[in-house]
Amino acid sequence: MPSRKALVRRPGPRLAEGLVTHLERTPVDPALALAQWERYVGALRAHGWETVEVEPADECPDGVFVEDTVVMFRNVALVCRSGAPSRRPETAAVAKAVDRLGCPVGRVREPGTLDGGDVLKIGDTVYVGRGGRTNAEGVAQLRAAFEPLGARVVAVPVSRVLHLKSAVTALPDGTVVGYGPLVETPSLFGRFLPVPEEAGAHVVLLGGGKLLMAASAPRSAELFADLGYEPVVVDIGEFEKLEGCVTCLSVRLRHLGT
Numbered sequence: 001m002p003s004r005k006a007l008v009r010r011p012g013p014r015l016a017e018g019l020v021t022h023l024e025r026t027p028v029d030p031a032l033a034l035a036q037w038e039r040y041v042g043a044l045r046a047h048g049w050e051t052v053e054v055e056p057a058d059e060c061p062d063g064v065f066v067e068d069t070v071v072m073f074r075n076v077a078l079v080c081r082s083g084a085p086s087r088r089p090e091t092a093a094v095a096k097a098v099d100r101l102g103c104p105v106g107r108v109r110e111p112g113t114l115d116g117g118d119v120l121k122i123g124d125t126v127y128v129g130r131g132g133r134t135n136a137e138g139v140a141q142l143r144a145a146f147e148p149l150g151a152r153v154v155a156v157p158v159s160r161v162l163h164l165k166s167a168v169t170a171l172p173d174g175t176v177v178g179y180g181p182l183v184e185t186p187s188l189f190g191r192f193l194p195v196p197e198e199a200g201a202h203v204v205l206l207g208g209g210k211l212l213m214a215a216s217a218p219r220s221a222e223l224f225a226d227l228g229y230e231p232v233v234v235d236i237g238e239f240e241k242l243e244g245c246v247t248c249l250s251v252r253l254r255h256l257g258t
């Protein structure tokens with residue numbers, strides 16, 4: 001029976017100072033961000049996910065984007081080393097959390113850099129974005145960590161967006177979804193479905209055909225509903241101002257105890 005736990009991390013007091021790379025900075029409302037985060041966590045719980053809060057990293061503005069700190073393959077954790085130095089102190093408590101959950105833990109080592117947002121898993125295929133946050137050495141270390149476990153690692157050039165998963169994610173049937181103008185190499189993916197909005201490229205699979213999505217992508221939600229899926233919509237507008245999306249606010253752990 002797959003486990004249904006998800007790591008999350010509460011937004012810290014310096015959230016508004018979070019990094020922005022491909023967007024112009026606009027002011028973030030911390031109280032609204034906290035309320036949005038609570039509703040996001042509530043949506044995970046309402047759909048059967050037990051959320052595990054990682055200890056806060058209050059000195060790190062981007063700590064809430066917990067997805068970037070660790071990559072799971074089956075029950076094995078690879079703790080990341082971000083291409084953004086300000087994000088590196090986020091990982092210590094995450095490593096502790098996955099260790100406490102019984103996962104074998106590896107680490108990306110210098111000079112490698114890897115952000116979890118650059119890693120998209122579809123079955124045993126692990127796509128990894130080589131871009132601003134993940135370098136060639138990080139890709140090589142990801143291969144070394146997961147290929148012996150049966151992963152097929154496919155590297156994807158990323159330059160138009162922050163992370164691979166800012167451009168593409170996948171539906172439960174493995175179809176890759178992305179906003180055309182931001183996807184450099186759709187031919188690398190087996191099946192590619194273009195969506196009408198940038199945020200429509202971001203889905204978190206909640207199980208049973210349910211897709212957690214941002215409220216900023218209503219036409220993509222309609223498209224997915226028309227394909228027989230059930231969008232579960234949350235407003236994450238304050239996190240979108242910092243280039244965050246629904247995927248980056250949690251790490252789902254589906255293979256604990258295996």
Ligand SMILES: NC(=O)NCCC[C@H](N)C(=O)O
Pocket residue numbers: 018019020021062065067068084087116117118162163165166242243244245247248
């Ligand atoms: N996986 C993600 O989509 N992470 C978003 C990270 C946003 C944060 N402001 C950053 O630039 O690192």
